[in-house]
Amino acid sequence: MQVSSFPPPALGTFEVLGACPHDCPDTCSLVTSVQDGVAIRVHGNAAHPHTGGVLCTKVSRYTERSYHPERLLTPMKRSGPKGSGQFEPVSWDVALCDIAARLKDIAARDPQAILPYSYAGTMGLVQGDGMAARFFHRLGASLLDRTICASAGATALDYTLGGKLGMKIEFFAESDLILIWGSNAIASNLHFWRHVQTAKRGGARIICIDPRKTETAEKCHQHIAPRPGTDAALALALMHELIRNDWLDHDYIAQHTLGWEALRERALQWTPARAAEVCGISVAEIEGLAREYGQACKAGKKVAIRLNYGMQRTRGGGNAVRAVACLPALTGAWARRAGGLLMSNSSVYPTNKAALQRPDLLGARSPRTINMSAIGEALLQPSSPAFGPAVEALIVYNSNPVAVAPDSGQVVQGFAREDLFTVVLEHFQTDTADYADYLLPATTQLEHWDIHTTYGHTDVLLNRPAIAPVGQARSNTAVFRELAARMGFTDPCLAEDDLTLVRQAFGDKVSFDELMDKGFATVALADAPFAQGGFPTPSGKCEFFSQRLADAGQDGLPDYLPNYETARPGDRYPLAMISPPARNFLNSSFVNVKSLRDMEGEPLLEMHAEDAGARGIASGDLVRIFNDRGSYRCTVRINARARLGVVNGLGVWWRKLGLDGRNVNELTHQGLTDMGRAATFYDCAVQVEKFQPAP
Numbered sequence: 001m002q003v004s005s006f007p008p009p010a011l012g013t014f015e016v017l018g019a020c021p022h023d024c025p026d027t028c029s030l031v032t033s034v035q036d037g038v039a040i041r042v043h044g045n046a047a048h049p050h051t052g053g054v055l056c057t058k059v060s061r062y063t064e065r066s067y068h069p070e071r072l073l074t075p076m077k078r079s080g081p082k083g084s085g086q087f088e089p090v091s092w093d094v095a096l097c098d099i100a101a102r103l104k105d106i107a108a109r110d111p112q113a114i115l116p117y118s119y120a121g122t123m124g125l126v127q128g129d130g131m132a133a134r135f136f137h138r139l140g141a142s143l144l145d146r147t148i149c150a151s152a153g154a155t156a157l158d159y160t161l162g163g164k165l166g167m168k169i170e171f172f173a174e175s176d177l178i179l180i181w182g183s184n185a186i187a188s189n190l191h192f193w194r195h196v197q198t199a200k201r202g203g204a205r206i207i208c209i210d211p212r213k214t215e216t217a218e219k220c221h222q223h224i225a226p227r228p229g230t231d232a233a234l235a236l237a238l239m240h241e242l243i244r245n246d247w248l249d250h251d252y253i254a255q256h257t258l259g260w261e262a263l264r265e266r267a268l269q270w271t272p273a274r275a276a277e278v279c280g281i282s283v284a285e286i287e288g289l290a291r292e293y294g295q296a297c298k299a300g301k302k303v304a305i306r307l308n309y310g311m312q313r314t315r316g317g318g319n320a321v322r323a324v325a326c327l328p329a330l331t332g333a334w335a336r337r338a339g340g341l342l343m344s345n346s347s348v349y350p351t352n353k354a355a356l357q358r359p360d361l362l363g364a365r366s367p368r369t370i371n372m373s374a375i376g377e378a379l380l381q382p383s384s385p386a387f388g389p390a391v392e393a394l395i396v397y398n399s400n401p402v403a404v405a406p407d408s409g410q411v412v413q414g415f416a417r418e419d420l421f422t423v424v425l426e427h428f429q430t431d432t433a434d435y436a437d438y439l440l441p442a443t444t445q446l447e448h449w450d451i452h453t454t455y456g457h458t459d460v461l462l463n464r465p466a467i468a469p470v471g472q473a474r475s476n477t478a479v480f481r482e483l484a485a486r487m488g489f490t491d492p493c494l495a496e497d498d499l500t501l502v503r504q505a506f507g508d509k510v511s512f513d514e515l516m517d518k519g520f521a522t523v524a525l526a527d528a529p530f531a532q533g534g535f536p537t538p539s540g541k542c543e544f545f546s547q548r549l550a551d552a553g554q555d556g557l558p559d560y561l562p563n564y565e566t567a568r569p570g571d572r573y574p575l576a577m578i579s580p581p582a583r584n585f586l587n588s589s590f591v592n593v594k595s596l597r598d599m600e601g602e603p604l605l606e607m608h609a610e611d612a613g614a615r616g617i618a619s620g621d622l623v624r625i626f627n628d629r630g631s632y633r634c635t636v637r638i639n640a641r642a643r644l645g646v647v648n649g650l651g652v653w654w655r656k657l658g659l660d661g662r663n664v665n666e667l668t669h670q671g672l673t674d675m676g677r678a679a680t681f682y683d684c685a686v687q688v689e690k691f692q693p694a695p
């Protein structure tokens, strides 16, 4: 039986439709089986085409996470030294009154000294930046530049195609040739992989471009492993070959692109030999890839690129995405619905952000913006005319920055400041929670309302609460409503309930009845969105040359920008390190779920046999990975997943569950990408040595 009432009945067995809240492109439709008020199983909704009744291993164990013995059940106040993780329980009333008093005091001097820090612990529009955004806008707190994940690629797509727009994911099933570029689909986009398998059964050829030989790469027909951060060079050399062999669609270029002559000139400078040198791959691989891509397009075949965020986490990440995004316009691959490119379709959603987040509550104030990808630096900045007031209070929700933000050394130093007042809303006592002055227990997706867009498919999903909050947990929205009331904010929108926010997210643009009935609704998007051009850029064309970029003082054409840290033999730090997600974690979520942690085993560094041999390292050895920023210890695994000169430190472990209380972000830095001010996690040079315990 399916229930539509809320709260759900306390007795009986029934099923509740929800949505997976995690930062994953698949946004699955969930069905929670509830028995006498207890969630007993979470499974995939078979009626939702994009879920197809299947969930990943992580979320099939959602009840294990929600009823975890270490779930935070009461508000807590720090009782030990800062960062000690020692707390004593307090009542909600005491916690909220004290927090409100502290924030009022700071705001009376300058509300910009208060900083919200949040990301995608839940991707819900309501428990994400719905009520929270209203609260911080009303307060006049500093704004947060949410750049830790996707903003380089998103900005690059915007400059090139006019938005986060592209193919519908399901049409990859019909493609003849698929390039999986910077994506480990089996680990992080499982439901896309189903379409790839369908295409493969239909005879499609699948090529993966990834420095790491991932679970996905090994199941493709071919794997090309460039050095991290060199994709723009590869894409430009592909263009070189497309031009040289005339594998171009001249009509498409003439009608629907801008800057062709200039791009042509640029690309002709990128011979396969030059790119091979930069990328660390062979000329034959580049020529072969160009031939397959170019000839298939020329023959009118359906040729698709699944571009993902892995390739935009380096200094030139934005340029790399722009270079790749030019390819389907050069070859006319957009003409067919199973051709073109997909990074994200998030721009299709008619989300009413202004109604949800109410930036009008700022009035005439325009607070400064602080970049979350450089939170370490920001927390260590003193007051100055350029920076404004030092950060005095930090309110963290939906994020675990002490584990996931780059350059942990600085991040930890910032969080450890005695004079910083930190409030953390969490399910668990994470690395970040250890530094809280107040730690507030949050509800999980099984316990609150929400509404979701996705960055994989194009549906909207509704999440209904299936059970009552566990312990004294409260939703993020409830906490910000209560804080607003205690701060004396009387704006009616700060008292609205969650269902009201759910309805405001799309107004009448998405049928609420359909959402209540099925749990999802599909947003309209043309089958082949750019078959006839119509790019939503200023020129209406695919912009090889971007005047907007040129006006901003940047190169108007895509180019290869070397990494901040190039890591070449002979360098002090000669190994490039990438730290892509582990399959059984979701960023730092699930690391504390034992059954999943057991599957991952321990923090690992994958290393090429030659790199290991040169250092006298054997598989299974404990190693120290280090650079000028810091070091951390983990176990080495010598295998074919690592290419020569590149080590893979799988992320993102909780520091305190690692071997020496640190994780991979001890080594990453706070340098930002060329576009979108994003983090550059995969632009990192290190050295590795066998760990010698102190005598």
Ligand SMILES: Nc1nc2c(c(=O)[nH]1)N[C@H]1C(S)=C(S)[C@@H](COP(=O)(O)OP(=O)(O)OC[C@H]3O[C@@H](n4cnc5c(=O)[nH]c(N)nc54)[C@H](O)[C@@H]3O)O[C@H]1N2
Pocket (backbone or CB within 6 Å): 023, 024, 025, 149, 150, 181, 182, 183, 184, 185, 187, 188, 189, 209, 210, 211, 212, 214, 227, 228, 229, 230, 231, 308, 309, 310, 311, 312, 314, 578, 580, 581, 582, 583, 584, 585, 586, 587, 588, 682
């Ligand atoms: N299981 C699981 N799923 C996840 C996540 C998770 O932690 N675990 N995280 C979620 C989140 S937040 C996101 S943003 C997405 C991320 O998923 P993706 O968008 O796919 O991005 P990444 O996983 O960062 O990287 C994908 C692949 O790019 C490769 N890569 C690294 N550097 C480069 C490069 O310079 N060039 C190229 N061509 N490839 C490179 C990596 O080795 C990796 O295999 O996944 C989501 N899904």
Ligand SMILES: Nc1nc2c(c(=O)[nH]1)N[C@H]1C(S)=C(S)[C@@H](COP(=O)(O)OP(=O)(O)OC[C@H]3O[C@@H](n4cnc5c(=O)[nH]c(N)nc54)[C@H](O)[C@@H]3O)O[C@H]1N2
Pocket (backbone or CB within 6 Å): 021, 023, 118, 119, 120, 121, 122, 127, 148, 149, 150, 397, 398, 399, 400, 401, 404, 405, 425, 426, 427, 428, 430, 442, 443, 444, 445, 476, 579, 580, 581, 586, 587, 588, 589, 651, 652, 664, 665, 668, 681
């Ligand atoms: N080295 C390295 N670092 C990386 C990456 C990498 O590939 N390598 N990936 C980066 C990327 S792509 C991303 S997106 C970021 C992700 O960074 P984060 O967005 O911080 O993601 P998580 O680590 O999953 O932490 C989310 C936290 O939110 C909490 N949470 C979940 N739901 C709720 C809720 O409803 N209410 C409240 N209050 N809390 C909730 C969870 O318990 C969890 O602790 O990490 C980045 N860090």
Ligand code: SF4
Pocket (backbone or CB within 6 Å): 020, 021, 022, 024, 025, 026, 027, 028, 055, 056, 057, 058, 059, 060, 190, 191, 586
């Ligand atoms: S994490 Fe991704 S694959 Fe797993 S259930 Fe959620 S949306 Fe689906």
Ligand SMILES: [Mo]
Pocket (backbone or CB within 6 Å): 023, 148, 149, 150
């Ligand atoms: Mo992400």
